Amino acid sequence: MLNKRIGILGTGSSVPDKVLTNADLEKIVDTSDEWITTRTGIKERRIATENESASTFAHEASIKALRNSGINAEEIDLIICATVTPDMAFPATACILQDMLGLKHIPAFDLSAGCSGFGYAISVAEGLLQSGQYKKALVVGVDLLSKITDYTDRSTCVLFGDGAGAVILGEVEDGYGILASELGAEGSGAEFLQIPAGGSVKPATKDTVKNKEHFIKMAGSDVFKFAVRIMADCTQRLMDKVGLSPDEVHWVVPHQANVRIITAAASRLGIPEERFFINVDLYGNTSAASIGLALDELALSGKLKEGDHVVMVGFGAGLTWSGLLIKWGGGKNNVGE
Numbered sequence: 001m002l003n004k005r006i007g008i009l010g011t012g013s014s015v016p017d018k019v020l021t022n023a024d025l026e027k028i029v030d031t032s033d034e035w036i037t038t039r040t041g042i043k044e045r046r047i048a049t050e051n052e053s054a055s056t057f058a059h060e061a062s063i064k065a066l067r068n069s070g071i072n073a074e075e076i077d078l079i080i081c082a083t084v085t086p087d088m089a090f091p092a093t094a095c096i097l098q099d100m101l102g103l104k105h106i107p108a109f110d111l112s113a114g115c116s117g118f119g120y121a122i123s124v125a126e127g128l129l130q131s132g133q134y135k136k137a138l139v140v141g142v143d144l145l146s147k148i149t150d151y152t153d154r155s156t157c158v159l160f161g162d163g164a165g166a167v168i169l170g171e172v173e174d175g176y177g178i179l180a181s182e183l184g185a186e187g188s189g190a191e192f193l194q195i196p197a198g199g200s201v202k203p204a205t206k207d208t209v210k211n212k213e214h215f216i217k218m219a220g221s222d223v224f225k226f227a228v229r230i231m232a233d234c235t236q237r238l239m240d241k242v243g244l245s246p247d248e249v250h251w252v253v254p255h256q257a258n259v260r261i262i263t264a265a266a267s268r269l270g271i272p273e274e275r276f277f278i279n280v281d282l283y284g285n286t287s288a289a290s291i292g293l294a295l296d297e298l299a300l301s302g303k304l305k306e307g308d309h310v311v312m313v314g315f316g317a318g319l320t321w322s323g324l325l326i327k328w329g330g331g332k333n334n335v336g337e
């Protein structure tokens with residue numbers, strides 16, 4: 001039995017200014033706007049400059065989430081950053097972010113669960129807030145996949161973009177907030193999505209760099225099949241836990257990887273596609289940032305209403321998945337700017 005309800009008090013997001021369109025990609029690799037649009041739904045994505053890193057966007061998204069929640073940075077007593085593209089292998093980007101926010105002493109750590117990282121981080125934060133040790137958490141999902149993408153590999157480079165999404169979590173009124181959550185992993189699928197070198201299996205050498213082993217390698221169709229299955233199954237289990245029918249789900253905010261994955265999951269679930277928030281056309285797959293970025297846009301659009309049931313569901317490297325079913329509202333200021 002939960003002692004208190006933990007919910008989202010505010011959202012924020014940040015993306016680079018630089019836009020990379022499908023027409024730009026046509027000049028770099030053998031691809032076409034038509035192929036990318038019909039196979040993925042992506043039209044453009046944002047790409048960080050050389051001087052921008054994960055903390056740049058994590059910071060901006062966090063500032064906006066604080067502002068939208070009406071909470072002072074000093075009230076935050078926990079920071080979790082979900083990322084697979086941290087500023088550097090260590091220290092954690094969450095620690096760098098803590099310092100950028102002018103905070104001291106509070107715990108700050110990174111969490112790696114690929115594109116499922118945002119849901120994982122929210123669930124971990126929820127548990128720590130439930131324990132009563134902490135009162136308000138800043139959770140950020142940030143990834144700059146452009147920094148680990150091979151722009152000679154057309155099967156991956158058209159998919160990815162950069163950005164950050166953030167939420168402030170805290171106690172909300174009874175009946176609101178996180179009603180159900182699910183985390184999962186299928187480690188047997190680790191080979192389908194990985195960066196082979198740079199870890200302890202294959203530390204960086206001249207050869208690993210020459211062989212482009214520091215870039216994302218992906219078995220696209222294996223990931224695709226997993227994604228459709230898990231997005232539908234995880235969402236269904238969340239609905240079952242809370243006792244909701246498809247009609248009672250107001251919004252699904254899915255990981256933004258490919259419109260076809262979202263459409264297939266929608267049809268399996270019997271939830272109309274219009275209730276799936278989609279912005280993959282504008283940003284591509286931003287990994288751990290994608291759900292937070294989409295949730296922030298939905299919140300700012302004014303379409304999200306107090307009391308709406310919102311499912312956030314994602315999948316990613318691991319292979320992992322994460323899902324949350326939230327009753328929106330019950331906080332002071334959680335409906336955006």
Ligand code: ACO
Pocket residue numbers: 030031032035036039040114115116154155156158193218220221223224227257258285287315316317
């Ligand atoms: N432009 C033109 N042709 C292309 C491109 C491209 N950018 N990329 C691949 N092709 C070609 C292939 O070479 C292949 O040609 P062939 O038939 O002559 O061999 C053909 O298009 C079809 O390729 P498929 O891989 O079968 O295309 P598919 O319809 O499966 O789409 C895609 C590929 C978009 C990658 C899809 O499999 C997908 O979205 N998978 C999931 C990816 C994903 O979500 N990854 C992120 C996980 S989250 C994370 O943690 C980062």
